[in-house]
Amino acid sequence: MIVNIELENSEDFAFIKQLLEKLKGVKSVSVQEEEFYEDGTPKWFIDKLADYADRLEEKDMVSEEQFLKYVDEEICRLNSQK
Numbered sequence: 001m002i003v004n005i006e007l008e009n010s011e012d013f014a015f016i017k018q019l020l021e022k023l024k025g026v027k028s029v030s031v032q033e034e035e036f037y038e039d040g041t042p043k044w045f046i047d048k049l050a051d052y053a054d055r056l057e058e059k060d061m062v063s064e065e066q067f068l069k070y071v072d073e074e075i076c077r078l079n080s081q082k
Contacts, residue, residue: 007013010033020026035043062070 005016007016037043037046
């Protein structure tokens with residue numbers, strides 16, 4: 001079984017690590033520091049988004065006109081529900 005624990009206070013890691021290491025059958029306790037951009041976005045998210053963007057093809061795209069038409073239709077649909 002693999003367990004992930006997300007700590008807001010990284011100073012608690014030493015205490016948590018000691019507790020986990022005392023449990024019978026624990027094989028390893030490791031930490032992975034997440035890297036963030038200044039706006040708080042995790043770097044792994046931007047990397048995954050970039051990978052997805054690289055795989056997009058022309059057939060996957062919509063034009064600006066198609067997009068704006070869709071937005072207008074959705075606005076009308078949502079307004080009609082009120």
